[in-house]
Every structure is written in C-alpha cells, then in structure tokens.
Amino acid sequence: MELTLFYIAAAVAIAAAALVVTRLNAAHALVWLVVALLAIAVIFFLLGAPFAAALEIVIYAGAIVVLFLFVVMMLNLGRRSITRERLWLEPGMWIGPAILTAILFGEMIFLIASSDTGDAGSPIGPKAVGEALFGQYLLAVELAAMLLLAALVGAYHLGRRYLRDRREEAS
C-alpha cells in the first residue's frame, strides 16, 4: 500500500519538476515548483518524517518560493509588466497544478484516515531532529552558518553592482 502511495507521489514530483524546467514563464514555473515541493513533502511523510515534511512545506513551499514569486513579479515595474501580469493570470493556468495538488491532498487524507504507521519504522519527531542537529551534527550547523554568511556577503556585493547598473541606466 505504502509503495503505491510512494509511486504516486514520486510520479507527481517528477512531472511537476519536469514542468518547472520546461516552462518559459518564470511565474508559472514557480507555481509548478511549489507542487513539486508538496509532493516531496508527502514522500517525507510516507517515510515517517512528519517534521521534515512540515518544514519542507513551511520553509520551501511557503517562505522561499513565495519570496521568489514576489521578487520575479516586482522586477521591472512599469507599464510593460502590467500586461505581462495579465498574461500570468490567464485563466486555465491554475488547472494543472490544482489537479496534481488534489492528488497529493487525496493521498494525505487517505494516510491520516488509515493512520497505520506501516513498515516505515517509527516516526521521527521535532525533538529527535533537534537533538541530532545540536548534538551529533553541531559542526554541520556551524559550517552551514558560515555558508550562509559567505552567500550573504557575496550577494550583497554583487547586488550593489546590479543596483548601480540600473541607476546608471535610469539616469
């Protein structure tokens, strides 16, 4: 049973990911990316990691992709972008993602209703994740902090160049 559910979720993830790469429209691609991330969250849930699944949705699908969407939509403000935004909101665009999300939603309903842990092993909760992060993987967390610092400083420097170029174009 679990295997079937896994294959369905995996198929949804692959289909959505393929659509992310092939879409020419950045906003549409991001919507598909949300679907792919939701499918991965379902797979995490099936594997007995509900906390990782929740984080996947809250952080990736929720925070990061929505941030991407905002940035993409806020770039190039002007009259041209209004017509473009109208194109993005064309009716019918939402049908595909909605169908795939409905499949995932159905899976989740089924899983919660059947509520058997299956043979995936014991579920890993937030406490176990926290203990691993700040116990065994403490050094990994520290290294990740330095990774983010490097990315931040790099993005700051390159972003300033971009801003200056735009200012020169404007003047």
Next chain:
Amino acid sequence: MTGADLQALAPHLVLIGGTLALLLAISFVRSHVLALAVTLATLVATLFALPASNAAGARVIDGFLAIDAYANFFNALFVIAAIASALLGYRYLERRITLAHREEFYVLLLTATLGAMAMASATHFAAFVLGLEVLSISLYAMIAYPEEGQAPLEAALKYLVLSGVASTTQLFGMALAYAATGSMAFEAAFSASSLLAVAGQAMILAGVAFKLSLVPFHMWTPDVYQGAPAPVTGFVATVSKGAVVALLLRYVVETGALGAAPLVLGVVIIAVVSMVVGNLLALLQDNLKRILAYSSIAHIGYLLIAVVLAASISGAPMALETGMVYLAGYFLMTLAAFGVMTVLSSEAGGEDAERLEAYEGLFWQRPLLAATLSAAALSLAGIPLTIGFIAKFYLFAAGAEGELWTLVWALVIGSAIGVYYYLRIIFTMTKTPAAEDEGEAREAAPAAERAGAWEAAAVVVALGAGIVVFGIYPTPIIDIARAAAQAFGG
C-alpha cells in the same frame, strides 16, 4: 565535545572568530588597510594554532571532521595560499576597484579558506558537501568581484551553473551510496558487488573530477581562469583544487571507494586523457592564464597516479605522502606564476596582463619578476633543482610502487610535451620588445606607481625562492608529509 576536541579545532575556531571580527571591523570602519591587517592577523593566528591542534593528537570529532596531521598539513598550505592571495590582492583591488567596496573580498577569502579546511578534514558526506559549498559559494563571488567588465561575471556564471550540475550529480551519488551502505560516514564498508554502490561512487567521482577539471569535465577551466581576476585565479587554481584532492585521497583510503575494477579503469582513463589533452591544448594558447589552466588540468591528471595507488591498502601511506608533497610543490609554483601576473596586472590598467606579448622583454625590465616566473615555469615542467622535480619524482616512485606503468608512460609523454610551452614562456620573456620606443613607453608610464606594489612583489619573490630552496633541500616538507602519512588512520 571535549576540551581536547576544542583544542584540535583551534585553527577552525580562530579562523571563524577572525572572520566575524573582520565583519565587525568593516561595519564600523570602512578601511582597506584595516581589512587587510585583520585578515592577515587572523590567517597568521590560524597558522600558529595548527601546532596546538596537532598536539591534541589525531581525533575524529562527532564522526564528522577528522583532525589529524594529514589535515593540518593541507590546512597550512591553504592558509599560506590565503595569506599570499590577500597580499597579492591588496594592490590589485586598490587599483581596479574604485566605486564598490573592497573589504568584502577578504571576508570571502576567509570563508573560502574555512571551507577548504573543512574539506581536508571531512570524514562524512555532510562535511564533504558543506565544506565544498562554503568554498564554492565564496569563490563565485570572488570571481565576479571586479566592478567593471563582463568577463568576471561571465566566468562566475559559468562556474556557478556547471559547478551546480556537478554538485547535484555528486549529491545523487551520495544518495545512492547511502541507499547501498546505510551510512553517511566515510568508513562505511564499500561492497564492490552492489550495483547501487558502484553507480553512486561513479557519480561522486564524476562530481569530484569536475571540481578538479579533469578531462572530459574540463570545459569550464580555461574560461573561468581567464575571466577571473588574477589573484583569485591563483586562489582557485591552488586552494579549490588542493582541497578536493585532500578530500579525494582521504575518501579513497578510508572507504576503499575504488574497490571495483571498472571504477579504477575509469580513473586511469581520465588520468591518461587529462595528461595528454591538457598538455596538447596548452600548446595552442597565447594567453598565459589559459596556458596555466590547461597545465593545471595536466598536473591534476598526474596527481591521479597517487589516487589510484591509494586504492590499494599497502600503497596508501606512499600515496598520501606523494599527494602531500606534490600539492605543496604545485601550490608554490602555481601561486608564484599567478603572483607575477597579479603584480604586472596591478600596475597596468585595463585587462589583466595575461597575453604572452605582455611578457616580452620582461627579463630586461623586471629581472626579479622574470626570474620568479622562470622558476615557476621550470618547476611546472619538472626541471631538477626546483620543487616541481621533487614532486614529479615522487609520482614516478608512486607509479613504480603500484606498478601503474600505463600512467607512468602517460606522465613521461605529457611532461615531454609540457616542456615546450613552459620554455616558450621563458623564451618570450627574453625577447626584446619589437619596437624599442614602445617598450620604453611601457616602462616609463607605470614607473611612478611601480614602487607601490612592493608587498605583492615581495610575496612573489618569496614564493620563487621557495620553489628553488625546497627544490634543493626538500627534506623539511618530505619529513612532515611522511610523518603525517604514517600516522594517518592510526
């Protein structure tokens, strides 16, 4: 984590503390000299923390980082390369960057060094990935650092996209290896019979080969070397390659990742093709950065002899020693070559001094710089009395010990081809410039600013002296490397 663990981690902690101190210093006072001073103080303190770390004894911390004499040998190389890059970069940034901030460069330099140090110690896939990404992310921004021109941005973008693909391949390989062995630690038993494990190892090795720019994963190298600013190119060529080699040797020895015959065959083919193709393509170039890019492809190809030897249990100590001595030599000569280029680029405006014509008559105008570049070129060619000869001699010995005759023959043929273009660099420098007055004009113009680049010139001359001194008397490096290799894993 115990007190002894913290003592072993002292170099990393000092480096992280110094990075944060530098950030704070920048946020209060924007001063280029101060940023350089804090950076140098941090790096020197890190260098002095290394013996303290060694005194704590070899230990594996949380199954994540192994701090031993082997790792600390490479850490010393990375820190010295970072000191050289900071000193070389100072005048370069001073001249080239006028509108944007210069200080962030040093933050990125320190984080890149930290990433390299983490890789040299990695005994866990998570440490592997995190160290590699800290290093790569810092490098993307360092490559794209100059404010003018499209070339650095283009180089950084190429490096970002291709390196992203390589990292993904590698991560997929790790997932397969994890599925096969059930462990993310390096000491996991590797079973050569499992198809999953072999496929995983092959994907990991492909990712590593990309970072080492081995043929056929080398397409990015010349473009990135050419587009990146000269001091950064030197750092990419040494530290980013060296960190991956340090990791690869440890990985191969600890996991027996080359346990399957097809994998060994693949590595041998990659090594032979890299040696031959790298040297042949270098013959066609007129640009010193591209020559050095192709030459680095060939050099890392030579180094794969040590990696193949490391796959056999009896050969492991010799392989590790070879890797350490070879990289020490490679660091010295590559940094010296890019250092000369940086000094000349800092003085001239416009493009980096990368065309071979820019070096015509250098012997008559700047004898010290020309002598250093000659020493670096002769060393890269493997001429006796330079560290390059000692390094190459080690590879022959390693190849003979493992009876890897195909690789040894490829090494001989590759080196023979290489001599031509290395000598061509020296020959170019002895030429008198075509038009007499043009040469004088070039000499007269930057004469006023020339006196300023003394610290970069001093670094370059010190590196050149190191090539010759350790070429004549290599015992200190060999002793340290041998002791570290014998103690490895024990």
